Amino acid sequence: MNATAPARTAELHQRRIRLARQPVAAGQARGQVRDALRSWQVPVDPDVAILLTSDVVTNAILHGAGPSVTVAIRCSRGQLRVDVYDSARSLPVPAETPDEDGAGPELVLVARLADDWGVFRTPAGRGVYFTLTFNG
Numbered sequence: 001m002n003a004t005a006p007a008r009t010a011e012l013h014q015r016r017i018r019l020a021r022q023p024v025a026a027g028q029a030r031g032q033v034r035d036a037l038r039s040w041q042v043p044v045d046p047d048v049a050i051l052l053t054s055d056v057v058t059n060a061i062l063h064g065a066g067p068s069v070t071v072a073i074r075c076s077r078g079q080l081r082v083d084v085y086d087s088a089r090s091l092p093v094p095a096e097t098p099d100e101d102g103a104g105p106e107l108v109l110v111a112r113l114a115d116d117w118g119v120f121r122t123p124a125g126r127g128v129y130f131t132l133t134f135n136g
Contacts, residue, residue, distance in 0.1 A: 013040045013075040021061055021069050021086065029057040029071045033082065036073045044080050044132040048113055052130050053082050055109045060086040065125065079115070080132045087125035 017032050019025040033053045037046050053071070060069045066087030074081045092107055107128070110117045114130035121127075 026057045043135045056084045064088045083129040
């Protein structure tokens with residue numbers, strides 16, 4: 001009999017990481033998401049999750065405020081959610097297409113590839129999140 005173990009994706013998993021608001025934070029956040037996807041066996045496209053994480057963290061580095069960004073990774077109720085917090089008071093406004101050089105405007109990739117995304121104010125600044133629904 002060939003039986004496979006059921007996926008553990010119904011469980012709640014979460015991880016929160018504070019990173020210095022420096023260019024290296026995007027790479028560190030990508031590594032954290034990659035590790036979470038593997039260890040939690042999350043059935044989403046890892047390339048998309050890592051790309052969107054990079055987009056949101058890079059936005060916080062370039063347009064955020066404060067010495068750090070916080071990345072919260074959560075897996076529950078059939079979806080992966082990544083939140084990125086910084087101390088900026090202004091909320092990002094995404095545009096429809098990138099600039100001629102392919103850079104910006106902010107969050108174009110998130111708007112196109114995430115199943116859901118948004119921005120919100122926090123007592124300390126703002127948060128930007130995206131979700132990806134589980135495959136299958």
